[in-house]
Amino acid sequence: MASKYVDVHEYTVRAHKRLIQTRVFHFVCKECNQTTKRETYGPRPLYCESCRPPQAPRKSLQPSQKAKPRPMTYKSDTDLG
Numbered sequence: 644m645a646s647k648y649v650d651v652h653e654y655t656v657r658a659h660k661r662l663i664q665t666r667v668f669h670f671v672c673k674e675c676n677q678t679t680k681r682e683t684y685g686p687r688p689l690y691c692e693s694c695r696p697p698q699a700p701r702k703s704l705q706p707s708q709k710a711k712p713r714p715m716t717y718k719s720d721t722d723l724g
């Protein structure tokens with residue numbers, strides 16, 4: 644098969660609505676073993692929405708708290724009195 648390289652320019656896709664095909668699966672959740680149904684557009688889900696919420700809150704790693712500088716009292720060697 645013949646192949647060659649072509650230049651692909653960078654482009655931005657504008658926000659748009661896309662019609663997706665969703666299906667409602669009836670299944671048994673693997674975690675709570677409850678019969679549930681879940682609408683999905685991907686493969687068959689394994690967990691119910693309560694065990695695996697659709698918008699799982701991402702645990703973003705907070706930047707490590709920097710040690711706050713402590714107030715310090717500096718002793719001056721020069722006596723101005």
Ligand SMILES: [Zn+2]
Pocket residue numbers: 672673674675676677690691692693694695
């Ligand atoms: Zn569940």
